[in-house]
Amino acid sequence: DIQMTQSPSTLSASVGDRVTINCRASQSIGSWLAWYQYKPGKAPNLLIYKASSLENGVPSRFSGSGSGTDFTLTISSLQPDDFATYYCQQYKSSSRTFGQGTKVEIK
């Protein structure tokens, strides 16, 4: 299995802050990486695919970068609706795997 490791596990930030979440793969996955937003009681939401492609309807303050083993999700100006848990997921392998999640909390 390809292991995905996110950092930090928890992040405290204020509205308007620039937020960066990191994701590292245990082996190269090219650009086959997605990012999801998760809120309790709601369906997870695809934000970014192929490392840097913004899903339709997702605000442009979300962006993704990276390739190979190191990836980043950036929220340029944190909004109240963005307090949630974010997961990366690799889809290079037929055995799909997620990172452990990064919870973005209100500071």
Next chain:
Amino acid sequence: QVHLQESGPGLAKPSETLSLTCTVSGYSISSGNYWAWIRQSPGKGLEWLASIYYTGSTYYSPSLKSRITMSVDTSKNQFSLNLSSVTAADTAIYYCARERQSCSSLSCPFGPWGQGILVTVSS
């Protein structure tokens, strides 16, 4: 618009087999996507369990492969999950999801997802 809805018992006893169904509306399950089950256990992250193609071709998580079976019913536009010999560790919110098509990779991102169903394993 594609909509996925999970259904099944919210409670299972230890050692029993958990059976869940996902009903897809607004989209044909035979359109060429893989369809997946993913769960989130209390205090843990998302865990991919299994994926199935409309032809019945499957991929299972290596850690659960011995206990999981997925099936598809194209006439009902549904797919299902059976998880055998459940324990308290299988208590989780179970989500079904569609995998995107044509990703030029061995698998694809998930979207959309169902709202999820909470399954508790307890005697």
